[in-house]
Amino acid sequence: MPEQGIIDFFKNMVHPAMCAACGKDYPEFLCPDCSSEILPIDLNKCCRYCGIPLLSSGTREGICSSCKESGLNFTRHLSYTIYSGNMKRIIKKFKYSKIYGLDNVLAGFLHKTYRRYFASKSIDYIETIPGEHTKKLAKRFSKIVKIPFKGNIIKIRDTRRQSGLDLGARKINILDAFKLRNCLEYKDKNILILDDVWTTGSTLKEICRIVRQGGARKVFLLTLARGA
Numbered sequence: 001m002p003e004q005g006i007i008d009f010f011k012n013m014v015h016p017a018m019c020a021a022c023g024k025d026y027p028e029f030l031c032p033d034c035s036s037e038i039l040p041i042d043l044n045k046c047c048r049y050c051g052i053p054l055l056s057s058g059t060r061e062g063i064c065s066s067c068k069e070s071g072l073n074f075t076r077h078l079s080y081t082i083y084s085g086n087m088k089r090i091i092k093k094f095k096y097s098k099i100y101g102l103d104n105v106l107a108g109f110l111h112k113t114y115r116r117y118f119a120s121k122s123i124d125y126i127e128t129i130p131g132e133h134t135k136k137l138a139k140r141f142s143k144i145v146k147i148p149f150k151g152n153i154i155k156i157r158d159t160r161r162q163s164g165l166d167l168g169a170r171k172i173n174i175l176d177a178f179k180l181r182n183c184l185e186y187k188d189k190n191i192l193i194l195d196d197v198w199t200t201g202s203t204l205k206e207i208c209r210i211v212r213q214g215g216a217r218k219v220f221l222l223t224l225a226r227g228a
Ligand SMILES: [Zn+2]
Pocket: 019, 020, 021, 022, 023, 024, 030, 031, 032, 033, 034, 035
């Protein structure tokens, strides 16, 4: 709706001059106090495939029981932090209140994890799950890391919101819901797919399946936060 577009435009043009997490007066979108409370997951203490934080008594190989049992169609997933507190607040402001000026703050968190692991992986393209806010995030991140964002994944049918569905229902809900716009684009390429939150990973795994079908060599996943 054009009117909504205009409202969103001005909402982001006129900077609210307050922190999106605590609401106090601040010239940026996230104040230093709120930012410092968002702590990264210790990459040395999480599953080497899906990135779930492991207890200190975790398996010797650093692989969680779920990844041991089921085959994976991606090389590695990592989240910057846990989906709680200030990260949860600013993701909701970004996604639902459309405070898109947060794109730089959020892409900055992704970049911290990217530098620690993905920077050495020869990523050819950045991708994301189709959606207005995810596209904004991916575009901003793409500029920071200077890797093209292709927008080659498209949604081809309606789905229900994943929240509130159990794991089995989530898988059915998104099965064959996406396809590649250009099916030759990913041949022999390494793709990094971004998203805001990893909950069960159902949607990301389905996207990985499509991307792998397109001939991608390696698929990596990076999200802001992991569902607690
Ligand atoms: Zn704050």
